[in-house]
Amino acid sequence: MIYAVHINVMPLKELLDPQGKAVMSGLSNLGLKGVEDVRIGKHITLQVEAASKEEARKIAEEASQKLLANQVMEYFEITVN
Amino acid sequence: MKFGVVVFPGSNCDADMINALSKDLGYEVIELWHKDKDLGMFSTEDCIVLPGGFSYGDYLRCGAIARFSPMMQSVISFAGKGGKVLGVCNGFQILCEAGLLPGVLLRNENMKFICRNIFLKGDDGIVSKIPVAHGEGRFYADNATLDELENNGQVIYRYCDENGNITPEANPNGSLRNIAGISNAAGNVFGMMPHPERACNERLGNTDGKKIFHDLFVARKTELV
Secondary structure (H helix, E strand, O other), X not given: OEEEEEEEEEEOOOOOXXXXXXXXXXXXXXXXXXXXXXXXXXXXXXXEEOXXXXXXXXXXXXXXXXXXXXXXXXXXXXXXX | OEEEEEEOOOEOOHHHHHHHHHHHOOOEEEEEEOOOOOOOOOOOOOEEEEOOEOHHHHOOXXXXXXXXXXXXXXXXXXXXXXXXXXXXXXXXXXXHHOOOOOOEEEOOOOOOOEEEEEEEEEOOOOEEEEEEEEOOOEEEOOHHHHHHHHHOOOEEEEEEOOOOOOOHHHOXXXXXXXXXXXXXXXXXXXXXXXXXXXXXEHHHOEOHHHHHHHHHHHHHHHHHO
């Protein structure tokens, strides 16, 4: 069975995100009100062939820990469909 | 002592590094290709250099893909045996991603690519003027790691002003504790964001880079012995 895996990789909450800060100032220049913070990360999709949803998640976890995210600066969240 | 300089797809300071080491400093230099993995011609007295650039287009994260290249597997085991390894700029990022050095290099605090001369202070207190050229050079590690680096004497260079004062104003990229370069605990792996290879020749108007290479490979060696 092929599972569609979605992974969000985000900068750790305590870290300054200059990219988000730059976009934040762009939004302010648009005149949009109410946006208080912007943080930018990555959305990664994988097609994973696995025997079960749990196995697909395990593979995605290993991929995230070993390559897709650097846990010194990022955290990740996995959704398996 | 001889040097090996690894060329990755996207390296762009490899020629400068080879030129500085061979012509300005007189060392034997061997160019190494990322797809090869033979380091048999090097002893642990020698040094493998990872030069600056944008290896693998900085895809995913700076240095993240380069660490999987065949040559890097050999460099990791070479470092494990006590061989010397130096990473400059993108090379420093690769060493952090490969786990040979702690921490990570984040996007510069001021959101800009910085390309200019800065001042560095070594652990001998001497100030050198060296160019930097990077968009992701903000050294970050958790407080426990930073304390460990400082207590072990692994912080080898800090950003400072012309007079050697380590101030927030002299920090170009927001690196924690003004850190510009570190070594591993064993003292054989070095990483730094500034480019000493761009400052080794009178014609370039700056020879302070020679002092950096001397620090790393001559002065330190005597200390270790």
